[in-house]
Amino acid sequence: MTLETDYLVIGAGATALSFVDTLLAQDPDCDVVMVDKHASPGGHWNDAYSFVALHQPSATYGVESVPLGQDRIDESGPNKGFYELASGSEVLAYFQSVMRDHLLPTGRVRYFPNCEYLGDHRFRNVLSGEEHEVEVRRKLVDTTYFATSVPATHERKFEVADGVRVEIPGKLPELWRSAEGIPEHFVILGAGKTAMDAGVWLLEAGIQAERISWVKPRESWLINRTITQPGEEFFEGTVGGQLAIMKAAAKADSVSALFHQLEEDGAMLRIDQSVEPEMFHYATISEGEVESLRKIGNVIRKGRVERIEPGRMILQQGEHEVPEDTLFIDCTASAVRPKPVSPQWENGTIRLQLLHVPLVTLNAAVTAFVEANFETDEEKNALCKPVSFVDDIEGYAGTLLGTGQNRFLWATNEKISAFLSQSRLDPGAPTVRWLKQNAPERLAVAAEMPAVTMAAIPNLQKLVAEAEASRG
Template sequence: MADFETDYLVIGAGAVGLAFVDTMLDEDPDCHITIVDMHDKPGGHWNDAYSFVALHQPSAFYGVNSMGFGDDVVDGYGPNKGLFPLANGAEISAYFSHLVNRRFLPSGRVSYHPLSEYLGKGKFKSILSGQETTVKIRRKTVDATFYKTSVPATHKRQYGVAEGTPIAIPGELPDLWMRGDDLPGHYVIVGAGKTAMDTGVWLLEAGVDPDAITWICPRDSWLINRRYTQPGPDFFEDVIANQIAQLKAAGASATGDEMFEKLGQDGYMLRIDESVKPEMFHYATISEGEVELLRKIKNVVRHGRVTSLEPGKMVFQNDTEEAVAKDALFIDCTATAVPFTEQRVHGPQFRGDTIVLQPLHVPLVTFSSALTAFLEANFEDDETKNKLGIPAPLTDTPNTYPLGMLTNFMNRGAWSQNPKISAWLSKARLDPTGTTVAKMMAEGDTRLAAMGGFQEAIAVGIPGLQRLAVAAREEHEDR
């Protein structure tokens, strides 16, 4: 016998699940929603992140549709100078707590169960007491755990660490001051992703000499230039120029690697070391100021993945060894925001009595989730909903990127032809261009002329993306 009933049971109170709930509350005024999550507060992996973590993208594109995030004043100092601010972990956690406590719960239509583990078939148990609760789900279960985001504080290291090896995770670095004079003489960043880059920037801004930093970089990465991802009319021409450049590069390239080389030449994509060809692309977004800082680190080790660490020594997968100072502090930055093995497990979002939230416009995961809720509330059958929201694969390399980009354009084309969705997009805060274009059209803004080159770019870009996507599918399937 059920303890209570609900229309939708949402597994996960991270950004993706909360964005879905937020839109459902607006689009279906009669529905009741239950949220089950293992953390003690809303926000998912943000609860576990290092203290100096910040969004890659401007705050304006993150969170939920109903509640603004950040402000419209650009940063006046630091490596993000001249660009819109990036919310830090504390600000993000506060935002989501405010959302749940001031909007969701007072509505009387949301039941929130933190510190609870979902067991399946409408059952969950309290992590602390073990008490089980059964819910009768009148409509659907919503799986908001597809991304399986991990951070250094929660992931399992994939390499050995000898006893006595000084090692920390990024979240422990701000507490080093408590050690007084007993500080490391050297720092070794382990990992190549955005967490490693954030850690490098933090160390440099904290005053660590670049020569006192070693960076173990298994794969170099292409990075999105944040200057071309900014919201609002003032950056509109740059945003459109970037989109046109990507289409033209796709049309003129034989591989994703070549496409990225072209974009890198024009500054739309960035890399830390101009002499190294990046093999990775995970949508990490960075400012030119951050890149300038990271280039100060000259001790970069490229021997592939590390297999073991011990005081003063690093061992790599090809049995290569590198020595560092005996008191060097290793900093584990090897967590993967979205494990690539999970990215492959795509399928339709709408599966009868289950919705599996996936990206419809990569990499905008909260926007995708809000749009999925809109589809659920406004269209009748799964076939229609799935045609309007085709999951786009996240990418691991430049060669797999065109498939995600092509899916974005296919979805956008379908949305533009649907009056219901078009009207919603024109008001959707999370859509990077919808509200901006609507505002500029209403004001007769002459900067809209930047869109004049779009048709020509699409004419050459879409066939190019289709060609590159064939190879991308093969590379995805091989992993």
């Protein structure tokens, strides 16, 4: 069967939906076909563990035209005092509503779930085997650059002997009905945000910290949630955090020194202050969660696990004994997969990449706006320069530099600046609009930002060059 459309979009996850939502608003004549392997929209959220939640406030995630959440401040739990973080189930329901209630009713979006893209503008239903060919009048839109590995779908990289219990985090809430019963001991495998979420869940579920061990191949720097809050009540603190980042970036003689200065300024956190972090994935966490995770004192630092046998683990740098009745929680999937960047517009394809790290849905909305409002690929690429994401701490200088340069390009372009000033997804925009109307004098604290950012660029360029040289 042959279809015709203006845009063939591979994927129906967060970035794809954000792109299509803005594209429809900016180009009232365009037609879109969306293809995704999952049975429902939402991408990797379909596979996420049950107690996953957003890193960033709900108020700044999703698609432009549909608010997520109630702009509520949480009154309990590890996020107490901050803007709500939608749970995985809430995010999934939100994206299903975006598709069902907002995109499909336009009559300009056709959505094909359970389908894999085959290349050459062809796709196949993975259940029925039926194939479609698509005549694309304008562009192929590839959103798979952001493909995220989650525990439920990643391929395990260590061996497990018979008689060893290994589960993904999503199985933890189901332990009460396991035929094997509640284990004597728990071992968290991995050092990323999923592992942190698993640790917090176990502690909040009532498991004593002494019954938990944590295999951490690397320590991570973490963003303090206090500097990511929208809303006028947090405005000075959030802007102050962003100013602190740029001021530190202008003076630091190394990326490590930059992180340490930001730790002093309260913008960055680490769980173990005696260990020098080697990793930074933009994970965001509250000080309350950090204090909770510090209760887990049995931290194993012998590299990654290679094999698990009853009563012991074999790791890269040695062995470690554990009780035989141990449940190992596999949190080794990584949401960060460093990839090379390329022009977003190239050879009839739009390849969605990072522009403003780490705000993926804002990236997609800006890309759609630029696609609809500018003429040539050269002009579009000049306004949206992809930023490389590197998972070690040295990569932070490059993401700061790239994000800052894109923000400068957008701020100096009248069309994009006007779009962002009304954007729900640009974290500061709704608050700035409110303050202009109600308390304009409070905006003075942000007046420093352009000059501070420009002052940071030369030093960031030096740090990036040094990082690239060290990698060879």
